[in-house]
Amino acid sequence: MQFNLTSKITSAERFNPEARPTSPDQWTLGLAFSAAVWLSQKLNKPILKITNADYEEAGLKVLTDIYGSAYDLNIRLFNHLQHTITGWPGGKPNADDTHRPERATPFPKRVIVFSPHPDDDVISMGGTLNRLVRQGHEVHVAYETSGNIAVNDEEVTRFMHFINGFNQLFGNNNAMGAVIPAKYQEIKKFLKEKKAGEMDNRDVLTIKGLIRRGEARLASSFNNIPLSRVHFLDLPFYESGRVEKLPMTQADVDIVAKLIEEVKPHQIFVAADLADPHGTHRKCTEAVLAALAQAKERGESWLADCRVWMYRGAWAEWPIEDIEMCVPISPEELLQKRNAILKHSSQMESAPYLGNDSRLFWQRAEDRNRATARLYDALGLASYEAMEAFREYHI
Known part of the structure; x- marks a missing residue:
């Protein structure tokens, strides 16, 4: 297909x-x-x-x-x-929404933020995400891939040291007392003998995925999103263990569709940062859009009251001609966004695949958001610290 x-x-x-x-x-x-x-x-x-x-x-x-x-x-x-600017990305209740990007009703809304990797949500729309939560919406975050190949081997070693030490202190009297040291030595040996460019084995990939899950949970909790609304989809196309991914199939679409059907959202936020050099964002977005297209073909009634907003992140920004909703971010909110991004500690200086841009992801995000605010200011609009931009996708 x-x-x-x-x-x-x-x-x-x-x-x-x-x-x-x-x-x-x-x-x-x-x-x-x-x-x-x-x-x-x-x-x-x-x-x-x-x-x-x-x-x-x-x-x-x-x-x-x-x-x-x-x-x-x-x-x-x-x-x-002027009408693209709103401090109410989920719609302002009991207000005239004639010239607002989002509807006043229903309120609160059920929202799904689809994040291709386990940090794209906070990098791309961390200010808007936090504001949606604070304004009372039911916000779900769906991490579409494990992000396991984007973790340095040193992070695995660090966590294995912790697990082994923890087991020595507290676990010697349980069934895992013998299993953990053996697995620790096995993984330690693999990493020591691993050649440049060699593919990780499944155990190492699993640990790297767990590291990124933990960081995503920490960032979500920092943004007051209940962990029951944090979803790890682990789309199969990503699990090649290599930079080059597998083709996206209906199996990927079905996983996305299942979550959408369960939540029946009034708003969906999806990545449109198609400049991602490894193509993961594109495939993740294709999976969401395909799930929505198939829901439309089935005549799902909830879809008529659902809007899809596209964001961009660490690789590009919407040109101003494309922007249909722009959410201002105060200095305090920008610091909150930075701190949420920093919860993803494996994606800092030592992370693989940062690209040719020497800036870290939190720096790229802040520079991009401030540049959008400066552009609005230069055109004669209100002067904000930073702004996050979105464009609507019509199903």
Whole structure:
């Protein structure tokens, strides 16, 4: 079975000053918005301060002809941007939601945050995740893969030292008293003799997966998410033991679909960071979108009241033309987000697969969120410490 639903995740129209539309009919509102953002950045002016003369000098007089004046166009685009900003990512109860990204009702909502690896939730949308919890929603986090290959061997050695020491202190009178030392020596020998590039055996992969599960539970508890709402899906496609993964199959989709059917969410957050160099994010997203598409084919009634929001994380950010919901993060919330990311200690300096970016994941996340806030500020919107951006996916 072929899954290529991520091909539906298309970008908004982008203005290219080197390939401008030749006819007024080609100037859609989306393209006009992109052109105004480009001009605002080029002139270092907020959108509301761009004049008729500015548009004319930039060769964009056609826009003021179409929309009446610079003021008329600017205020329309400014209001569009303003309406993407919300401090209530799950919807604000008892409020007029006409111009809000999310519905006021139902409240509280059942929410599933799908996280491809056991840290993408806090890296990509940790501020929004924490706010959803604090605002009273029933938040579930689903870790789609074990993330076991992204753990350094030294982490395994450290945890095995602890387990063996713990057993020596407290476990010699139970049935595991003999098992743990033997397994400890076996794994220690394997790691010592392991050659560069050699695939881990199943025991080592299992321990690495347990390490990442523990970190994910710790970060979830830090965000006050009950462990009963923390789900480890361990999708089969990931369990190749290598960077190159297995093909995604219906078995992966069925695991995702089972959780969705159990929760019947009003909101789903899913990764759209398709720039992930190893392709795991893409396959995880395909599994979620395929499960939703199949639910739609079956005519599931709950689906009509479910919205899907796509986030990006450590590898890329949404261009502003694509953003449909942007959640402000205060300095205190940004520190809370950093501390949640730091709970994933195996993913710090010694973690494999950090990529060519020398920054750690918490640094990438903060830089990205602050850059989004600076962009909104430069365009003339409110000035925030940081912002997390989302785009809606239409099932």
